[in-house]
Every structure is written in structure tokens, then in C-alpha cells.
Amino acid sequence: MPLKTGTVEEPKLDLTPMIDIVFLLIIFFMVGTQFTEMERQYDIKLPTVTDAKPLTNLPDDIIVNVQQDGEISVNGEKKSLPELQASLELAKQNFPGQSVVIRGDASGPYQNVMNILEICHRVKIRSVSLTNRLRDE
Secondary structure: OOOOOOOOOOOOOOOHHHHHHHHHHHHHHHHHHHHHHHHOOOOOOOOOOOOOOOOOOOOOOEEEEEOOOOOEEEOOEEEOHHHHHHHHHHHHHHOOOOEEEEEEOOOOOHHHHHHHHHHHHHHOOOEEEEOOOOOOO
């Protein structure tokens, strides 16, 4: 009995989806480059500088030290609570994003630290942090 021998069909690769994706990518990049060209429509020669720095430096954190007996010192100067509030208000006026670091003595009453936190809240200083140290292992 003779066997049927059919013609073997070669596999075909359909390139239609790949061509669609390539066209979409071309359109995407054409639209993207169109936006960058609109910025360059004016012929402006920008000035040159040797070293670009910000016009004003960010101020350092204000470090408030609280001793065990409740004595407050800022930058080595002893201050009372009203004096601290006045200096924090001035710092807040000069730079609205001023930050304060409170260093309280571990054996002192927590109320001393809370008094300073209350002043920071009254002056509307939002960036307040409390320092600590790692326990010795």
C-alpha cells in the first residue's frame, strides 16, 4: 500500500505585530522629540560660570542642649525659655525650613525636653529631632 507523501509546508513567521510595535515606538519618539524642540525655539545664549553654587547656603541645625537640672544652652550660650523662643522665632523668620535638634540629658526629667518641644510647636518649627546614642553591647 503506497503511503501518501504530502508536501511539507515551511513554517512562516508573521511580522505584522512586530511592525505595529515598531510604528508605535516611532510615533512615541517623534512626539517626545517634538516637546524638546519647543524649548529651543528662542535663540538665547546662556551665561557661563566656572562654579555654580546656590545663592544661599542652608542653615545648620539649631542644637539645643538640656542639662539634668533643666538648664538650656544653644551654641554654648545659656538661655531661658523665653530667650529660646525669641531666638527660634528669629531663626524661623530668616529661614522657614529651620530645623532643631534637642539633646536632653538621659537622667534629667522629661518635662525639660517637653518644654522645648512646646516652644518649637508654638514657633511652628516642623523639623525637630531628638538625639540619642546606641547602648553599649
